[in-house]
Amino acid sequence: MNRINKKLQENKKLLSIYFTAGYPNLKDTVGIIEDLEKNGVDMIEIGLPFSDPLADGPTIQASSTQALKNGMTTDVLFDQLQAVRKTVSIPLVIMGYFNPMLQYGVEAFCKKCAEVGIDGLIIPDLPVDVYNEQYKAVFEAYGIINVFLITPQTSDERIRFIDSLSKGFIYMVSSASVTGSSSGFGDAQTDYFERIANLELESPQIVGFGISDHKTFTQATTHAKGAIIGSAFIKHLTSNGPENINSFISPLLRP
Amino acid sequence: MNRINKKLQENKKLLSIYFTAGYPNLKDTVGIIEDLEKNGVDMIEIGLPFSDPLADGPTIQASSTQALKNGMTTDVLFDQLQAVRKTVSIPLVIMGYFNPMLQYGVEAFCKKCAEVGIDGLIIPDLPVDVYNEQYKAVFEAYGIINVFLITPQTSDERIRFIDSLSKGFIYMVSSASVTGSSSGFGDAQTDYFERIANLELESPQIVGFGISDHKTFTQATTHAKGAIIGSAFIKHLTSNGPENINSFISPLLRP
Amino acid sequence: MTYNINDKGYYGEFGGAYIPEMLYPNVEELRQNYLKVMAEPEFQEEFNALLKDYVGRPSPLYFAKRLSEKYNTKIYLKREDLNHTGAHKINNTIGQILMAKRLNKSRIIAETGAGQHGVATATVCALMGLECIVYMGEVDIARQAPNVARMKMLGAKVVPALSGSRTLKDATNEAIRDWINNPVDTHYIIGSVVGPHPYPDMVARFQAIVSEEIQWQLKEKEGTTKPDYVVACVGGGSNAAGVFYHFLEDTEVKLIAVEAAGKGVHSGESAATSILGKEGIIHGSKTLLMQTPDGQITEPYSISAGLDYPGVGPMHAHLCKSGRAEFIAITDDDAMTAGLDLCKMEGIIPAIETSHALAIFEHKKFQPDDIVVVSLSGRGDKDLDTYVKHFNL
């Protein structure tokens, strides 16, 4: 069973952390992953940096630009991850834009993911239909879970379609926005969270975008299985470097 | 008999000098006239300054602008000339643009000219035909001679027409140009001078434009009755002030 | 009473050719030929083909919906701003360059204020491969920099006029001086309905295409060839002459000429000739002009270089004196506001000259079913700096 599915079966709200591979320094990737696991994080999204991350806000954009400047590439990332499974056991997901994967070759990419122990992919600009028609078979052949996004604008019908294709969890974008945009949740989010809960989907949902602290994590996970923190963690790395991950994670879990 | 006609009967080449009234200083007008006569000049064109002297080059333009700044107006000029005939006996001609005369009233202007002893007018922008149809009677009533211009482009036919209207002399523009343009005469001018001479006009011709020294004066008056110096004299005034007129005139007449 | 020119070259008591003898051969040549040449079928054909394929005529007659709603009347904009080079000026330069070619001239001179006429002249000279010299006041060179750059790109020589107020009047003086100095090979393309006869009439005839189009365009849109009002700004008056032309003798069509009041008609910084001017002679024409009691021409002022002229063409002097056209003076500020308003309401950035005409709606009330045609004489690309500074954009 894929590590993601196993993790989703645990009887707890999951904390997932996104960070950009190669940021702040090229070789921080694995250290950060290890530290995150040590500090109790349940799942990690490793950002494969892209020159034109159009679904991301300024924080993640800036970290991607820096990571690319540091020398991060697809090959370098896979090299760094080569031995990650010797030390890390929580689910690892690569989050990245489709073009670098396309250039690498989608099959080669999936194969390599499987080799190094990546469990899933989040590709914001690979639409569900294209995945379904062209890439599903490859992903499944290599046991890679593709994670789809839904947003407050996604219709119930489409959500059910996405649910039917999901093999792991659904990435529930908290509000219509790029990453790092909103701070805190209002009535609109609460309504949306409840609407989705009422759909009683097969796939568990993990909420992303706009989660930055214990409060928003708790709000987001009232109905959902877990939540993902991205920009807030990148900001922490920018201010505090990769050494003090504990000071970010521990107040999140034990306020 | 008008002083101009009398002067034209003298058996000599006539030297006529143009200067701008009120230049270099507002009250220089009469003094300059008196000095010019004393130094042997035969006729004087007194420039009534105009804001937009479109037939004049930079030298006369600049002197006009300065004269206006000094406070020269039509009234001021006539005031200054009130007593000029007490000291000056050579022909005096006012050279000016038509608009100031029009504003003064053409009849009033002629009347005033007659009163102060002005013998003729040169009005570059009053065309022959307009003069002929509208103003001839007034000019003649006050005994004011209107002086017409001809240029190298003027056809023989038109020259004869102009000749027929002329009561004094014809102002022969040496070359197609604004004042102060050319320096010295070439073959074109010589041909033109000869062509006009051959027409054997009734009115004597006085050449203007491009005469600056004894040489050009001599060239210009080989065929013509006289010549007018304008810009060169203004330049002299600008450099030497109104006191040293002798140093300009005497080398012209006695090189 | 007729509002057109008579065979002596006068509109009523205004017009004529008050030129130095040095210009006589040139002006006379033109006078004797212009109507004949313009009547030639080949001339007409060439002129019309260039207006269509090169200039982009007909220019649209655009119903300005939002502006019409705002002022509760029917406002049509005659879109001369869409002409090649961006103003009505090119209608005239196309005509005159063809005229110059037929008169075998190889060298072209022009004056310019806003630079639109300079650009239009440089353009047709490039098109015909003729040498081009444009005189432009030093002040205007500074405030209409984009047009100076355009003229240079088009291969014209731009010569600064340094005398007087260093604006349009002085540029015109310099052009006339050039013409005096170059009487044989040179044609002077005057940019407005000013100057000695036959220029006012010739330029008006070349611009008359504008009102000719308005007639059939309005017929298409409103079922009538007659607007209730035609409104145009007046510098020298070529734009107004063009939109008025075919309506001159039809007094059911009311004509409104808008002049530049500058900082206020009686501020001492104005170019409102119809109010401040008196009969006199400027640039070879008997007309209304701003002058001292002594007959010295006054230095005008307007924020708009193209209206910054102390005279108007003799046609307009006659229209004013006879009461055929209503003359209204609009200040810098009111013009600028009307210009910005057009940008925001209709998505059209007008030349500041044109903005004066647009200000009419804040100054005069029209009836809901009045058809008001405003000449959108030019686009505002040349004026961006002035607008941006004025409004602190």
Next chain:
Amino acid sequence: MTYNINDKGYYGEFGGAYIPEMLYPNVEELRQNYLKVMAEPEFQEEFNALLKDYVGRPSPLYFAKRLSEKYNTKIYLKREDLNHTGAHKINNTIGQILMAKRLNKSRIIAETGAGQHGVATATVCALMGLECIVYMGEVDIARQAPNVARMKMLGAKVVPALSGSRTLKDATNEAIRDWINNPVDTHYIIGSVVGPHPYPDMVARFQAIVSEEIQWQLKEKEGTTKPDYVVACVGGGSNAAGVFYHFLEDTEVKLIAVEAAGKGVHSGESAATSILGKEGIIHGSKTLLMQTPDGQITEPYSISAGLDYPGVGPMHAHLCKSGRAEFIAITDDDAMTAGLDLCKMEGIIPAIETSHALAIFEHKKFQPDDIVVVSLSGRGDKDLDTYVKHFNL
């Protein structure tokens, strides 16, 4: 083989809609409606009326006599520079603003490179009274200052894009981010045949008016609807799409797409996508784009802001790969020279984008009886500073 789009939104293997789920409702709404709306008679009527009365269409097809003589072939210039706002871009924004209104959008966003699309968008927003936000790279804001001023005058908010090369690509990223953040009330008016399906097709259809006109205009002038060659510069490709559109399937008409070689195709400072690009995904579309072997999008370079884009629309990727169109890359210097040449020979100052297309005549020999139609996609008013500096005028 067909060169048009298929019902899945692909031109051959290029196209599609590679968009984040956040954009799905917007793009899907558009996809489901665009053909239906465009087919509505009232839409057609409103679109065509605005093109005629507001934009000034048809734009002339001008026979460039002197240029034709110089290159000994028949050169026609399709005068999109005469459109309101000065380029072909407005054809598309008129169409899209009407679309946006029918989809009940109240807020408009756009990206712009040269500023022409930004101006065209700001213009139609003013016309319709809609809020307008334009994203523009910081570098382009500096080099196309006149267009920035125009957008401000038209009431648009210009937001600088500060990431990447701070040019068109980055402005597009920012616009997409805005759209993601404002999914309900906002329509994104993309300025070229790029972006996710249905944008490339929708924009091409709005621009198709250009080749439709060329057909009947050429019929009038040459007795045939078919030119031998059609030449257009390609940034994203909307201009080329417009002039190619009605000739796509008729292979007797040869198509030439001109890209910006910048300082030389292999100088490292270029925007010649057809040579330097590989298949990939940019701005929601599978197409050719300049990228590292690793799939990072390369920062392009061209002196012309409108061609300074690392991709081309999927239609053009297909035209290139299939060989239907010939792709030629022109350097900064050659483009500038061709631009100045047009000024001096024909009195038309072209946009620097357009100058790239004009440089074709120094790079390819045509036969004396070839009819070569070049899209004069825009006027050069926005580029005066760049020209003046380049040539030390």
